[in-house]
Amino acid sequence: MYAIQTEKLTKYYGKARGIIGLDLEVKEGDFYGFIGPNGAGKSTTVRTLLGLIHKTEGRASILGMDIEKDRNRILSETGYLPSEAAFYPGMRVRDMLRLSAGLRGKDCRKNASELCERLLLNPDSRMDTLSYGNRRKAAVVCALQHKPRLCILDEPTGGLDPLMQREFFSILREYNEKGMTVFLSSHVLSEIQRYCTRAAIIREGRIIASGSVEELSRTNARRVSVRGRFDLSSLAGASAGHGRTVQIRDVQELEDGVSFLFDGEINLLLSALAAHPVQDVTISEPDLEEIFLHYYTDGGEKP
Ligand SMILES: Nc1ncnc2c1ncn2[C@@H]1O[C@H](COP(=O)(O)OP(=O)(O)OP(=O)(O)O)[C@@H](O)[C@H]1O
Known part of the structure; x- marks a missing residue:
């Protein structure tokens, strides 16, 4: 019941x-x-x-x-x-x-x-x-x-x-x-x-x-933190070139780099990173709080 x-x-x-x-x-x-x-x-x-x-x-x-x-x-x-x-x-x-x-x-x-x-x-x-x-x-x-x-x-x-x-x-x-x-x-x-x-x-x-x-x-999105110089617009450019959709959300400027939520093909991310003078990269699962906040603030579709 x-x-x-x-x-x-x-x-x-x-x-x-x-x-x-x-x-x-x-x-x-x-x-x-x-x-x-x-x-x-x-x-x-x-x-x-x-x-x-x-x-x-x-x-x-x-x-x-x-x-x-x-x-x-x-x-x-x-x-x-x-x-x-x-x-x-x-x-x-x-x-x-x-x-x-x-x-x-x-x-x-x-x-x-x-x-x-x-x-x-x-x-x-x-x-x-x-x-x-x-x-x-x-x-x-x-x-x-x-x-x-x-x-x-x-x-x-x-x-x-x-x-x-x-x-x-x-x-x-x-x-x-x-x-x-x-x-x-x-x-x-x-x-x-x-x-x-x-x-x-x-x-x-x-x-x-x-x-x-x-x-x-559950989500496919990943939290990516990059140390060094990385131009996020190159990622959008790379995805458009391959006819694929990449979503980048919750961009946070760090003292020595940038952190963002990335949802898309990981190879596109890796090749965009390879073209920049980055010093360090961490790719991790976003924490649950980030996932739920997405529901609160976006169009409601799953990340
Ligand atoms: N007595 C009322 N008269 C007119 N509108 C009301 C009344 N009570 C609630 N609302 C409206 O109904 C909507 C839902 O309000 P509700 O209090 O159910 O939200 P809530 O999710 O419990 O929010 P909170 O987390 O702030 O307590 C809001 O837009 C609120 O302004």
Whole structure:
């Protein structure tokens, strides 16, 4: 069964674009990343899925239930960490967690106290005395204490220090291993690469690529760094002469040379290099961050 399935899901805010024609398939048990730059439509997707805002068109189901007809059942089976959570200020953490569990008709005290302990959150603190990071921890406990089948996390790690981020992800992994599906919306690429097995990339309201993180990271492009004098336009000239297409992107001037992403026939690169007084060349796989940034900024085709 799919934990999340959408068909042409669309949301407009009046005339403004939120998301357009989203087709998403997240299988039960996935650790799924949802990546995109600011304003791409990540929060709109999450809020529409949880019935917090109404879709304009299309269909979506969560754990086989329709997002509009079965909203209450969906809420009891899911956990949600909003990008900005608001709390009743005078309440203690413990009471707020009990209130949240009560809304789902569950007694989660044991699990809540374990989670507080692991995240170093004092359940006796009053919400309005907590730092931003500690309020985020309280939101994390709210999202997980009832051991949901699906947990939707919108930009979860903002405000958590590196140690807490590590603990947070190790909790998520444990829950995922026990069957909880994770849907993690983020623009922190390293988080997605490290923890997610599958992912979708959203830009300007549309999904531009989806699949396993490994597939999304695969590329023929190479990072080339040249020390010495090298005229990049000679590379374009050589490729035109052979009727081949060469793509050169992300050119960075170095103190003693140049570095760029090269996608094309390696022999063309080698012969262009041979015609110049270069001192050193390194050709390496681009790092994953470079590959994902390409999706963010270019026409969306794979590098
Ligand atoms: N309440 C609203 N009214 C009008 N437009 C909105 C509203 N909320 C979001 N939008 C627009 O919808 C688009 C998607 O926004 P959304 O918040 O979903 O993006 P996001 O990917 O979550 O961004 P970020 O990473 O910055 O949180 C943006 O163009 C945004 O301006």
